[in-house]
Amino acid sequence: MPAPTRTLERPPSARDPGTPAIGGRGPDGTGGDALAGTPATTPARIAVWLLVGAITVLFAAFTSTYLVRRGEADWRVGPLPPVLWVTTGVLLGSSVALEGARRHARRGEMAGLRTWLTVTTLLGLAFLAGQLLAWRQLVAAGVYLSSYPHSSFFYLLTGAHGLHLAGGIGALLYAVRRAPAAATAAAALDVADPVAAYWHFLTGLWIYLFVILFAL
Amino acid sequence: MAVMHEAAHEEHKLGFLQRYVFSQDHKIIGIQYMMTSLFMAAVGGVLAMLIRMELGWPGARWGLAKWLFPGGFTGDGTLKPDFYLAVVTMHGSIMIFFVLTTALSGGFGNFLIPLTIGARDMAFPFMNMLSYWLYPPAIVVLLASFFVAGGAPNAGWTAYPPLSALYNPATGTGLAAPGSGLGQSLWLVSLAILIVSFLFGSLNYITTVLQLRTRGMSMGRMPLVTWAQFTTAILMLLSFPVLFAAVVMLLFDRHLGTSFFVPSGLVVGGQLVTHQGGNPLLWQHLFWFLGHPEVYVLILPPMGIVSEILAVHGRKPIFGYKAMVASICAIAFLSFLVWGHHMFTSGMNPLVGTAFMVTTLAIAIPSAVKTFNWVATLWRARIHFTPAMLFAIGFVSLFVTGGLTGIFLGSPAVDVYFQDTFFVVAHFHFVMASAALFGLFGGLYHWFPKMFGRMMDERLGKLHFWLTFVGIYATFFPMHFLGMAGEPRRYYSPQMYDFLRGLSGLNMFVSLAAFGLGLAQLIFAYNFIRSLFRGPKAEGNPWHANTLEWQADSPPPHGNWGATLPTVHRWPYDYSVPGATEDYIPQTVPVTAAVVAGGALHHPVQGGAPDEPPTTDLNSA
Numbered sequence A: 001m002p003a004p005t006r007t008l009e010r011p012p013s014a015r016d017p018g019t020p021a022i023g024g025r026g027p028d029g030t031g032g033d034a035l036a037g038t039p040a041t042t043p044a045r046i047a048v049w050l051l052v053g054a055i056t057v058l059f060a061a062f063t064s065t066y067l068v069r070r071g072e073a074d075w076r077v078g079p080l081p082p083v084l085w086v087t088t089g090v091l092l093g094s095s096v097a098l099e100g101a102r103r104h105a106r107r108g109e110m111a112g113l114r115t116w117l118t119v120t121t122l123l124g125l126a127f128l129a130g131q132l133l134a135w136r137q138l139v140a141a142g143v144y145l146s147s148y149p150h151s152s153f154f155y156l157l158t159g160a161h162g163l164h165l166a167g168g169i170g171a172l173l174y175a176v177r178r179a180p181a182a183a184t185a186a187a188a189l190d191v192a193d194p195v196a197a198y199w200h201f202l203t204g205l206w207i208y209l210f211v212i213l214f215a216l
Numbered sequence B: 001m002a003v004m005h006e007a008a009h010e011e012h013k014l015g016f017l018q019r020y021v022f023s024q025d026h027k028i029i030g031i032q033y034m035m036t037s038l039f040m041a042a043v044g045g046v047l048a049m050l051i052r053m054e055l056g057w058p059g060a061r062w063g064l065a066k067w068l069f070p071g072g073f074t075g076d077g078t079l080k081p082d083f084y085l086a087v088v089t090m091h092g093s094i095m096i097f098f099v100l101t102t103a104l105s106g107g108f109g110n111f112l113i114p115l116t117i118g119a120r121d122m123a124f125p126f127m128n129m130l131s132y133w134l135y136p137p138a139i140v141v142l143l144a145s146f147f148v149a150g151g152a153p154n155a156g157w158t159a160y161p162p163l164s165a166l167y168n169p170a171t172g173t174g175l176a177a178p179g180s181g182l183g184q185s186l187w188l189v190s191l192a193i194l195i196v197s198f199l200f201g202s203l204n205y206i207t208t209v210l211q212l213r214t215r216g217m218s219m220g221r222m223p224l225v226t227w228a229q230f231t232t233a234i235l236m237l238l239s240f241p242v243l244f245a246a247v248v249m250l251l252f253d254r255h256l257g258t259s260f261f262v263p264s265g266l267v268v269g270g271q272l273v274t275h276q277g278g279n280p281l282l283w284q285h286l287f288w289f290l291g292h293p294e295v296y297v298l299i300l301p302p303m304g305i306v307s308e309i310l311a312v313h314g315r316k317p318i319f320g321y322k323a324m325v326a327s328i329c330a331i332a333f334l335s336f337l338v339w340g341h342h343m344f345t346s347g348m349n350p351l352v353g354t355a356f357m358v359t360t361l362a363i364a365i366p367s368a369v370k371t372f373n374w375v376a377t378l379w380r381a382r383i384h385f386t387p388a389m390l391f392a393i394g395f396v397s398l399f400v401t402g403g404l405t406g407i408f409l410g411s412p413a414v415d416v417y418f419q420d421t422f423f424v425v426a427h428f429h430f431v432m433a434s435a436a437l438f439g440l441f442g443g444l445y446h447w448f449p450k451m452f453g454r455m456m457d458e459r460l461g462k463l464h465f466w467l468t469f470v471g472i473y474a475t476f477f478p479m480h481f482l483g484m485a486g487e488p489r490r491y492y493s494p495q496m497y498d499f500l501r502g503l504s505g506l507n508m509f510v511s512l513a514a515f516g517l518g519l520a521q522l523i524f525a526y527n528f529i530r531s532l533f534r535g536p537k538a539e540g541n542p543w544h545a546n547t548l549e550w551q552a553d554s555p556p557p558h559g560n561w562g563a564t565l566p567t568v569h570r571w572p573y574d575y576s577v578p579g580a581t582e583d584y585i586p587q588t589v590p591v592t593a594a595v596v597a598g599g600a601l602h603h604p605v606q607g608g609a610p611d612e613p614p615t616t617d618l619n620s621a
């Protein structure tokens, strides 16, 4: 069989009785040629974009409030903890590593896939540690959540982003276990691609937050 | 057949808990959602009766109610003012989020989406189960607010700060109103939980519709009820995160000392508030950016349900299928652009107000298209006046009545006078509350046989309809006049101003009508519960309907279809096709076996699925 095509029938699984590979394709259940041209899509690939859409809206709400609030007269920007430059680099590096992982997956090199997925995960953890360090530096400098509006938004936005990234690390750990164990390159990508979409989105989101918090 | 055997076997292996409690079967989850929502509807209904008790007879003594709600009444049996506000807040929150959203999206969406598209289940059954099981905890947290210091929140379902933001950590009660204490926090947490549940649900619905349609079920052949659920899910996915953000920020303001929404220099009860530099209008923007799409989350599924019922019980194709789909999409899109019409009196720039007026009135266009199509569907139809059909027709009436007042409110100049009066209460109780309720009832009478394998009693159903229909007009229509006379909403006593004294007779009438309306629902409760156990057994397709769910057993088995999935050959509305032997042709009937009305198969929207072999193939097969 070729790579999984548009799922007309859920793949059989332990808890889904009566789902043989017949009936979903041709009139007699053995067809499927008509489907050969359709692009490979799995529920996870769709769901990840829906998730990204929902999170985009969430952060659009947070940051539109921020942008409106910033326009008022009493606004002032707090200090930028230098470690944020490092974490930004680390996160960008993790996205590069993840692309490396996918390149290996496309060639069916499962060992390389595992290595680079692990590197991505470690870089993700390093990013989170760096963000925590930034919080501690700010606290040491006397900048708290409730100190002034910019600090409130800083903790809120970095915290919300960090939580989503922690979820991404969970997804990466899942991919580390599952993707290299897949039978084919296509099956490995079915696991790795949605995780990658989510992870790159979070990298882009961080750049956006970093820029509006400090640069603009 | 071996497969079916296996299926039955599997079903036996699942224990009671897995089959009925922690079930991953979309039908069970849909029924769980429905039952829980109906329970919450009873809670919200009792609260409505309390509201009308107070407004009809302000300051009267109610001996009995005192025993039922000991904290809410004074020793001599009068309703306490802050309890009144708590009741109004909880009535609105419960009905909107915990009854209508959950019943229409959670209940019908779960039950109908896989069945109408010919799937065996949702794309992510486990996540679906999680979605349901976040709902009861949210209810518990919400209702717990009645029992904490300060009681349930007082700030209304819209929870505007600063009222909802300020409380005294020492006593745990609110600063400006008692309910803004712990009760308000519980309200916010409860909503946050429910939003996560909604997100799981909508993620599932969208993926399922995109991925699991059976062979031949192109998007253009989906029944309108499924289109409505699909669009609603997108709406929910893109609007509820905004409320989530607002809820998080308000919780931060309340408990972590931030000032997102609390302005500087605020003095409450002679005390200077320590918060600095927030802006309460930001909450209003965030809230209504969700709030307006949310009202369409409540009305789109009923619109789909009603379209289905009108076609089936009128034995006619729905008029203008493509226009129906397009107007669902247009309404969903426009609903993101109109939130400002709830804020005309917030001091917004008149230019902005005018822009919101334009977008608001633009929504009337697709709404009118739908109304026109429903009426055209009924035109010269062979109407079977079943309870489902009566409720569907009633829906159209209520939607028109409420939609017309919306056009008045959409004009800033008029709204300045009507804002926060009973005119608004009348508007949204017609167009949203009652209309959605009629969609819910119509859907229940229509799909009850499919859900439970038994028929509901028709005579009781008709009685229920007439009492409800008359009761709703009697309750809510006079509210227009109360509003025009200037009676504000959410006031403990409408008689506190001289100019409102003359309205007490009308208020009493409204209250009596509301009590009657409430009592009439007991007929439904009786009919529903009795039919669950005693109703006559339903056949697979009692209404002679075309859509796929009616081609399955009643109730459908685990996995919905036997060994093979159904194949779809036509759109869902081939009713009374000239030349056909029956007045309905199910979607599974091949084209060669019966004519397709209007050549729908080759239609760009109603056409065949891309993967469907050309018709000639079938001919030769």
Ligand code: HEM
Binding pocket: B158, B295, B296, B298, B299, B341, B342, B360, B361, B363, B364, B367, B402, B403, B404, B405, B406, B407, B408, B409, B410, B411, B415, B418, B419, B420, B424, B427, B428, B431, B432, B433
């Ligand atoms: C023709 C279409 C409609 C127009 C022009 C319209 C306009 C408006 C306006 C301007 C308001 C604000 C009134 C005020 O607070 O002063 C309002 C309130 C409201 N509308 Fe509509 N509306 C329309 C249809 C609907 C529909 C279809 C629904 C629900 C399904 C709905 C639900 C509501 C609700 C719930 C409120 C009150 C919210 C609150 O303050 O608690 N409306 N409408």
Ligand SMILES: [Cu+2]
Binding pocket: B291, B292, B295, B338, B339, B341, B342
């Ligand atoms: Cu609105």
